[in-house]
Amino acid sequence: MRVRNGIRVLRQCRLGSFSMCAAAAVAVLVALTIPAETGAQDSSTTEKSHSLGVNLAFPDEGVGEGEQLCVALFPSTSPDLNQPPLLSRCLDPGDAAVSFEGLRTGDYSVLLPGPGSDLAEPRYQGQLVATSIPDDQRLESFGIDVDVGLAEDFAGTTGRVQVSVFGCPAGTDNGANRDDWAAECQALAGGVFLSLSGTGSINDAAFQATTGRSGDGSGMAEFTNLPPGAYELGSELPENVTNTPALFVASSIDGSLGSLDPSDTLSLRPTETVAVDVYLVLDRGEPTVRDVVGTIDPGITGGVAASSDETLILLD
CATH class of the missing domain: 2.60.40.10 (Immunoglobulins)
Structure with missing residues (x-):
């Protein structure tokens, strides 16, 4: 019989040596099974990654x-x-x-x-x-x-707040549905005074602006170079609108943030742009409405006092 190198062939047992052959077979079987069991134990104790x-x-x-x-x-x-x-x-x-x-x-x-x-x-x-x-x-x-x-x-005055003001027909009330407000209130409101005032650690920050009356800035006002923090948006509402404006907020970082209660504050982070859409509803039955968006105290927001003959100006 030819034997390949490296392979050992066990001698055949003679008929009279059955017990010795059986013992040898058992020994070989045990020898072959021990490494397998040891390997199984090693794999079970290997640390997981x-x-x-x-x-x-x-x-x-x-x-x-x-x-x-x-x-x-x-x-x-x-x-x-x-x-x-x-x-x-x-x-x-x-x-x-x-x-x-x-x-x-x-x-x-x-x-x-x-x-x-x-x-x-x-x-x-x-x-x-x-x-x-x-x-x-x-x-x-x-x-x-x-x-x-x-x-x-880069962590200084890098934030901005953009405010767009729209006029709505009398009786408009779409709750928290921004799309419905936008569909019904497409007239831009020019000449609306707005204020932005910091709270907490930036309570000395106060800014004022007026929405534009013409061009690309119609119905819009922008506050730039703002330090990060919490702000209150304020306004002396024109006399011919209701005192319950609808506000919706979007962030350049987080996207749409949904509706904003007029008494809530805006949170501004470094380099963030917060866009606020304000919807004012016309109300001819309230000729002397004077309220503030964001607070009931004009002294806190620095709101501009409105004269009795100011009315909402709707732009084409």
């Missing part, structure tokens, strides 16, 4: 076209940032989350902006966020939320 998701909340519109923001992962909570990161992931325009796979339990640090970031301007503050993956084999995925901060040079 985990994933870490990082969700970013931007103070502005986030990564723009042609830009790239990278997030780097370092081992330990006190990493040597002069060394290359353990892993790195980059966000494309419109993205707001990254994921790091194949991680063991332990401490980590997330750095942003990380190496490889390519932004039109260095507007984001550098951050090193410590986190850890606990030693829990039942869990595979973990996540952290990170508020991205603006660099000091």
Whole structure:
């Protein structure tokens, strides 16, 4: 019989040596099964790998076209940032989350902006966020939320509020349905005095404007170079409208925010643009309506006092 190299062939047992052959067969069987069992034990005790998701909340519109923001992962909570990161992931325009796979339990640090970031301007503050993956084999995925901060040079007076005022036919009442208000109230309202006043930490911020009467600015007023914070929108309503205007708000960061109660405040973040649509309903039966949008005290908002002969001016 020819035997290939490296393969051992057991000798055949003679008829009179049955017990020895049986014992040998059992020994071979046991020897063959032991490594398999050992391997099964090893695989069951192998540490699982985990994933870490990082969700970013931007103070502005986030990564723009042609830009790239990278997030780097370092081992330990006190990493040597002069060394290359353990892993790195980059966000494309419109993205707001990254994921790091194949991680063991332990401490980590997330750095942003990380190496490889390519932004039109260095507007984001550098951050090193410590986190850890606990030693829990039942869990595979973990996540952290990170508020991205603006660099000091970009965190100043960068917000704006745009207000558009529309006149509505008498009796208009569409509740919280903005589309119905927009469909019925297409006349722009010019010459409406508006005020924007800060509250809390920016209570010394006060601004005034009047909606335009002609051109592209008809029925509109804009407040620019605003510090972030909470604001009250105020106005002395013309005498020929009801005192229950409808307000709807949209954010350049969050999109549509729905309706706004006149007594509520506007929240403004750095670089954010908040657009407010105000719908005033004509009411010929109330010739001396004088109310304030956002507060009942003109002294708080700096509202401009209206004379008794002021009326809503509707523009074509």
